[in-house]
Amino acid sequence: MTRQLYKLVPMGLGTPYAESLDSYFSRLAFHNGATPGLLRAALGVPSAKGGGPSALIDALAVQAGMDAAALKRLTLLSVIPAVGRQKFHTSLPRWCGYCFRDDISMGTPPYRRLLWTFIGVSDCPEHRVPLTDACPHCNSVQKGRGFRRSLIECLACGRPLIATSLRDIPYASWMYKSKDVADLVNDISTGYFKSAVEGSARTFLVNTKEMVTREGKSILYYSRMSRAERDLVESSRGVFNFEDVRNYAKKFKTSIANVLMGMPPHIDQLPSIIDVPKKESQWS
Amino acid sequence: MDSDSHWTLAAAKQITDNALNHSKFDRAKKELAAAMWAAEPGEVIALVGPSRVGKSALLDLAGRHVREIYPGVNNPWVSVMAANAGRFSKFELKYCLDSCLKAIKHPIYGFSDPSDPYGNKLRRLIEKTSEPTLRSALMQAMVISGTLYLAIDEAHHIGHATGGNNTATQIFDGLKCLAAETGAVLILVSAYPLLKVLRLNAHMLGRKVTIHFPRYRRDVKEDCEEFVRILRTYDQILAGKTAFRSLVSEWEYLMDVTLGCLGHLSKILRGGLGYCQAESCDLLDIKHLKRAAHHPNDIKKILAEIDEGERDVKVLEGSASVSERKEPSEDLPATQKPKGEARTAPPKNRTFRPTQRHRKNEPRV
Numbered sequence: 001m002t003r004q005l006y007k008l009v010p011m012g013l014g015t016p017y018a019e020s021l022d023s024y025f026s027r028l029a030f031h032n033g034a035t036p037g038l039l040r041a042a043l044g045v046p047s048a049k050g051g052g053p054s055a056l057i058d059a060l061a062v063q064a065g066m067d068a069a070a071l072k073r074l075t076l077l078s079v080i081p082a083v084g085r086q087k088f089h090t091s092l093p094r095w096c097g098y099c100f101r102d103d104i105s106m107g108t109p110p111y112r113r114l115l116w117t118f119i120g121v122s123d124c125p126e127h128r129v130p131l132t133d134a135c136p137h138c139n140s141v142q143k144g145r146g147f148r149r150s151l152i153e154c155l156a157c158g159r160p161l162i163a164t165s166l167r168d169i170p171y172a173s174w175m176y177k178s179k180d181v182a183d184l185v186n187d188i189s190t191g192y193f194k195s196a197v198e199g200s201a202r203t204f205l206v207n208t209k210e211m212v213t214r215e216g217k218s219i220l221y222y223s224r225m226s227r228a229e230r231d232l233v234e235s236s237r238g239v240f241n242f243e244d245v246r247n248y249a250k251k252f253k254t255s256i257a258n259v260l261m262g263m264p265p266h267i268d269q270l271p272s273i274i275d276v277p278k279k280e281s282q283w284s
Numbered sequence: 285m286d287s288d289s290h291w292t293l294a295a296a297k298q299i300t301d302n303a304l305n306h307s308k309f310d311r312a313k314k315e316l317a318a319a320m321w322a323a324e325p326g327e328v329i330a331l332v333g334p335s336r337v338g339k340s341a342l343l344d345l346a347g348r349h350v351r352e353i354y355p356g357v358n359n360p361w362v363s364v365m366a367a368n369a370g371r372f373s374k375f376e377l378k379y380c381l382d383s384c385l386k387a388i389k390h391p392i393y394g395f396s397d398p399s400d401p402y403g404n405k406l407r408r409l410i411e412k413t414s415e416p417t418l419r420s421a422l423m424q425a426m427v428i429s430g431t432l433y434l435a436i437d438e439a440h441h442i443g444h445a446t447g448g449n450n451t452a453t454q455i456f457d458g459l460k461c462l463a464a465e466t467g468a469v470l471i472l473v474s475a476y477p478l479l480k481v482l483r484l485n486a487h488m489l490g491r492k493v494t495i496h497f498p499r500y501r502r503d504v505k506e507d508c509e510e511f512v513r514i515l516r517t518y519d520q521i522l523a524g525k526t527a528f529r530s531l532v533s534e535w536e537y538l539m540d541v542t543l544g545c546l547g548h549l550s551k552i553l554r555g556g557l558g559y560c561q562a563e564s565c566d567l568l569d570i571k572h573l574k575r576a577a578h579h580p581n582d583i584k585k586i587l588a589e590i591d592e593g594e595r596d597v598k599v600l601e602g603s604a605s606v607s608e609r610k611e612p613s614e615d616l617p618a619t620q621k622p623k624g625e626a627r628t629a630p631p632k633n634r635t636f637r638p639t640q641r642h643r644k645n646e647p648r649v
Contacts, residue, residue, distance in 0.1 A: 005391045006428045031428075033421025034392045042392050042409075064391070 003042070005064045006032050010074055011111040016125065016182040018189030021053050021074040022093070023112035026151055053077060073189050074114060079242070082196030082260045088242035089117040093142050094131040096124035097163030100152050104162065110152045115185045120246065121178040135161060180249055184256040193257035201240040201248060203262030208252060211264045291525060292561040292568075296554045298521045306546070307510050309338055312497040316346055319493045320433065320471075326464025326491065328456075330439075330482060331473045332597065333497030334590045336547025339473050340437055342497065346471075350433055358429035362387050366441040375445040377455050381418040382410050384434070388425045393418060419462065426466040434463055439472035443481045453485045460488060476593020479600070496597050499590065500544030511539055514546065518553060527567040534570060541577040543587055552576045 008031045011019040029039040040046070043059040053075045061068035072078065076089055094116045103110040115121055116131055123130055134141050140156035152161045187193035249256045254265040312331070319329045333339050347361040354360040364383040370376030385393040393410065396403065410418070426434070436442075436459070445451040456472075463470040472478060482488055500507040515531040515538065528534060542548035555576025560568045578586070 003391050003395050004389070006425070031424065032391050033417070033424045038409075038413075039392065042395075 003064050005060075005066070010070070011108065012113065012189070013070070013073065014186075014190045016115060016186040016189075017099075018114045018185055019074055019111045020114040020117055021056065021071065023151060024071075024074055025056060027109060027111065030150065069191075073191060076114070076117070076188070078188060078193060078195040079184075079260060081198050082200045083240060083242045083245060088119055090119055092133050094133045095161060096127055096129060096131055097136060097161060098127040098129060099124060100160070100162040102126075104152075110150075110162075112151060113185075114189070115178075115182055118178070118181050120243070121181050123178065125178065125182050129163075135159065136163065180246060180256055184260075187255065187257035193261065196260035197262075199240075200260050200262045201245050204248065204259045204264060207262055208264040292557040295521055295525065296557045299518065299550055299553050299557075302517070302521065306514055307506075308498060308500065309342065312338075312342055312495060313345065315495045316342060317349075319495055320346065320350075320469065323469040323493065325467040325469060326460060328460055328463075328470045328472060328488065328492045330478060330492055330494045331471065331497060332476055332478055332494060332593070334499050334543065334545055334593065335475045335586070336551070337497055337499050337545045338547060339497050343435055343437060343471070343473050346433075347435065354430075354432065357432070359388050359426075360430060360432045361435065362426070362431050362433070363435040363437065365437045366439050368441050368444055370446075373444075375441050375443075375452075375455075377445070377458070378410075378415045378418060380436070380442075381415065381422055384422050385418065385425065388422070388429060388431065390421060390425050393421055419458075423462060423466050426462075426468060431466060431468050433471055434459075434466075434468045435471040435473065437473045439474040440477040440481070443477060449481055449484055452481045453488075456482065456485060456488055460491065476589060476596060479593065479596045483596075494597070494600055496601075498594070498597075500539065502539055502544065507544065508535075508539070511535060511544065514549070518549075522553075522568060525568055527565075527569040534573075537570075538573075541583060543583065543590060548578070 005028065008024070008028050010024050011017075013019070025039070026036045029036040032039065034042070040056075043056075043063050045055050045059045054077060057068050057071045057075070057077075060066045060071060079088075093112060095112055096116070099113070100110045115125070121131070135154040135157060137159045138154060138157040140154065142155050142161075153159070154161055184193070245256055245259050249259045252259075252265055254263075258265065312333070316329070316331060323329060331339055331342070343363060347363050350361040362384060364380065364387050366375060366380055367383065368375050369379035382393065388394060393406075393413070395406070397405065400406065425431075442455050443449060443452045445455060459470055462468075472482075479494070482492060500511045502508065512532055512535050515535055519530045519532060522531070531538065538549060538552070542552060552573055553576075556568055556572035559572040559575050563572075565572070
């Protein structure tokens with residue numbers, strides 16, 4: 001017998017602004033007239049530390065009959081196997097007060113984006129303002145995953161965490177530094193990127209090299225690799241962290257999702273990094 | 285159990301299952317349907333009548349009907365009983381909200397976990413959770429599941445809350461607000477004491493529609509005829525199994541002991557059948573029915589409450605006089621009579637007799 005929780009649709013699914021699981025779970029708990037802690041206890045997931053997102057998803061799927069695959073698209077679980085145990089997401093919640101303000105003005109429930117959980121993402125892609133982790137009123141850091149009655153209430157003073165002032169948004173999307181991560185979140189939330197396996201970044205490099213070699217060409221990047229980096233690629237023991245993956249995606253002008261899936265880019269997309277006159281590189 | 289006793293069981297079951305359509309029930313049903321149709325969110329329908337007249341049966345029928353006409357809505361009808369489940373059997377709103385959450389099948393506060401068959405976890409959870417939290421959970425649940433009617437049976441129990449009528453008034457106000465905020469109509473079903481509590485709240489009176497479900501009265505000819513018709517239906521169930529001629533032949537006695545309430549009639553018949561079975565009698569005798577009937581003193585008490593309630597209803601309906609009792613001020617119920625009136629106007633035939641106090645004040649000669 002499953003617990004028929006009152007259904008709630010995750011926000012921003014299929015866009016780069018997809019909701020994070022923590023945010024969704026909190027909203028789900030409030031929607032069902034409980035606090036997140038109470039709902040966790042009711043589902044038998046002991047605590048935020050004891051049960052990670054996978055335990056929570058399992059509990060929601062088994063006990064409340066929710067779609068586990070859809071819930072997984074609100075997390076970074078699919079990225080974790082490829083990048084080992086290096087931490088690339090924050091434990092403290094961060095947010096953009098202007099996004100909250102927009103949510104309220106548009107009449108949609110304010111929610112926390114999955115994109116904001118990446119350490120590498122420091123600015124809001126939409127409003128070009130730094131993400132914050134402190135209340136604009138009392139300046140207290142929002143520690144822990146506990147929430148008050150709403151996601152946008154300060155845990156200390158209870159006032160809303162929305163931006164206190166209006167701000168003109170400069171139109172300069174090309175300046176945004178974390179567009180690649182936003183694309184990754186988009187790929188996760190649309191379901192394009194389902195899961196990565198361990199060492200998939202290495203597979204990407206090897207596959208790309210093989211493809212370029214088959215075409216009778218070589219890659220400048222490989223010829224200029226450092227010894228340590230080459231060892232990492234050649235050996236099967238080394239672990240790539242998220243920043244490595246991001247760098248490879250940038251250098252090979254492909255998406256992070258493709259790197260994580262080990263899919264080499266099409267050769268026509270790599271004109272700038274291909275050595276047109278074939279040279280005997282050290283690596284080959 | 286011997287084979288003869290089977291007919292009594294079958295007859296008792298038939299009496300229990302037999303949903304009678306009688307004139308008072310039909311009239312109350314029509315009035316309730318009209319009131320429910322016309323009511324707006326936040327309004328209160330008070331269905332009052334003597335105990336065991338069939339109010340709860342009518343409520344069940346209304347619930348079934350509402351569920352039928354709103355098939356796509358999860359919980360258009362939520363019905364609970366206002367049980368005295370608090371400490372020292374007092375009424376507590378928290379437990380009433382708990383009942384509502386269970387009735388609405390709330391996923392957290394009303395979910396019966398198969399791994400917790402005795403509901404201990406849920407009980408602990410409810411005890412830990414504050415009343416406002418339960419209230420907001422119920423409000424959300426009512427909005428989500430599209431509740432249109434919140435029915436509270438035995439609503440006069442709310443008068444047993446700690447703090448008496450003042451608290452009860454507050455509770456009724458709170459329930460009315462809850463209904464208004466969730467877009468539901470509040471239906472209160474109760475015996476007559478409810479009217480006294482509701483009368484204390486002028487704000488509530490403006491939003492209340494009272495539906496009276498009366499009993500069959502001995503002094504009304506049509507009521508007696510209808511009562512006899514009902515007895516005829518029961519006679520068909522007990523055909524050839526009575527030591528006396530028929531129930532119809534005993535209609536006066538039965539009308540007196542049941543006070544014209546069909547719930548009492550059903551209880552007496554079932555009780556009589558029970559005694560008949562216990563004594564291994566082949567036929568149901570009038571003595572069995574007499575044993576199953578209420579004690580005359582109990583009947584007097586019940587009748588007193590019914591009388592008072594009927595007077596209250598007459599006041600509400602704006603009737604000028606009450607036929608049965610002649611009171612000095614008929615337009616006010618007994619509870620609202622000014623206390624000083626009796627002292628200022630003593631009976632005319634009373635003669636002055638000097639008491640010891642008066643004698644003390646007399647000048648001594």
